[in-house]
Amino acid sequence: MNATIVCKPKDFGVITLEEFMANDYESYEFVEGELRPMSTPTMEHGQIGVNIIILLHSYVKANKLGRVYSIETTFQVGNSGRKPDVAFLFKEHIPANVRQASSVPPDLAVEIVSPSDTLYDVQEKVFEYLDAGTQLVWVIEPVGQTVTVYRSRTDIKVLTVKDTLTGEDVIKGFHCSVAEIFE
Numbered sequence: 001m002n003a004t005i006v007c008k009p010k011d012f013g014v015i016t017l018e019e020f021m022a023n024d025y026e027s028y029e030f031v032e033g034e035l036r037p038m039s040t041p042t043m044e045h046g047q048i049g050v051n052i053i054i055l056l057h058s059y060v061k062a063n064k065l066g067r068v069y070s071i072e073t074t075f076q077v078g079n080s081g082r083k084p085d086v087a088f089l090f091k092e093h094i095p096a097n098v099r100q101a102s103s104v105p106p107d108l109a110v111e112i113v114s115p116s117d118t119l120y121d122v123q124e125k126v127f128e129y130l131d132a133g134t135q136l137v138w139v140i141e142p143v144g145q146t147v148t149v150y151r152s153r154t155d156i157k158v159l160t161v162k163d164t165l166t167g168e169d170v171i172k173g174f175h176c177s178v179a180e181i182f183e
Contacts, residue, residue, distance in 0.1 A: 020081045021074065021101040029074075030081035031124075038083065039116040041071070044142050045085070048112050051181050052086045052140070059167075059174045066091040066107070074101035075109075078132040082125065085140075086110035088171060105132040108170055112140045126150050136170040145182050 020030040028035045041049070049071060057068045069087040087106035095103050109129045113122060126137050130152060137150040147159045151168070159165055159178050167174030 017076070017079060017081060021076055021103070025081075026072065029083055031128075032080070039114045041085075041112075041114065045112050045114055048140055048142060048181060049085050049110075051183065052110055052112075055176045055180065056086065056088060056171070056174065060088060060171065063173070064091070065171060067094060069102075069106070075106050076101065076103050076132075077105045077128050077134070080128060082109075082128065084109040084129075085112045105129060105134045107134065108136045108138070108167070109134050110138045110140065113142065127153060136168060138165070140181060142182070145178070147178050147181065 015030075015035070017030055017033075020028075020035070025035065027038050027040075029038060030036070053068055053070055060066060060068050066089050069084075069089070071085045072083055073087060074081045074083050075087060081101060082105075084106060087110065088108035089102065089104070090107050093104055093107060106129070111122060111125060122139060126139060129137050130150060135151070139148040139150070140146075141148070145161050147163075147165055149157050149159065149165070149168075161177075161179040161182065163178050164175050165178050165181070
């Protein structure tokens with residue numbers, strides 16, 4: 001499935017961002033007024049996601065910093081409803097009602113590149129997160145085993161398996177080797 005396909009399933013009709021955020025539209029994101037199907041994660045994608053969740057969750061929980069969220073958790077990101085593969089919110093940013101989608105963007109968003117993702121789609125997501133107030137975005141690329149760290153549209157660095165990934169000033173003190181992500 002191509003991630004650039006825009007889809008309005010007949011069952012949903014025309015919906016608004018508010019309706020999307022209030023309901024569970026499994027395997028869809030809401031972008032530019034349209035429902036977009038998410039690609040089905042591969043085993044590799046799932047394995048990398050679990051590795052990140054375990055590493056982040058352990059540190060975040062031990063330091064009582066906030067919460068780590070997995071894919072299928074919807075965040076309002078500007079005028080979109082996005083579902084990062086992994087996300088982090090500081091405890092003071094967690095909305096009061098956790099039984100619905102988050103009305104705020106994540107403080108950290110992690111996107112794992114899927115075989116069907118295009119560079120355009122990934123960049124669109126990254127810049128949408130940053131423009132909405134996300135402080136740090138990690139894009140994990142399984143084929144090259146790299147992590148691209150975005151702080152802004154101009155503050156971008158690529159890490160390889162020989163490097164250490166840190167939470168910088170967002171998740172202070174967090175660090176792991178990039179190689180651990182791909183184990």
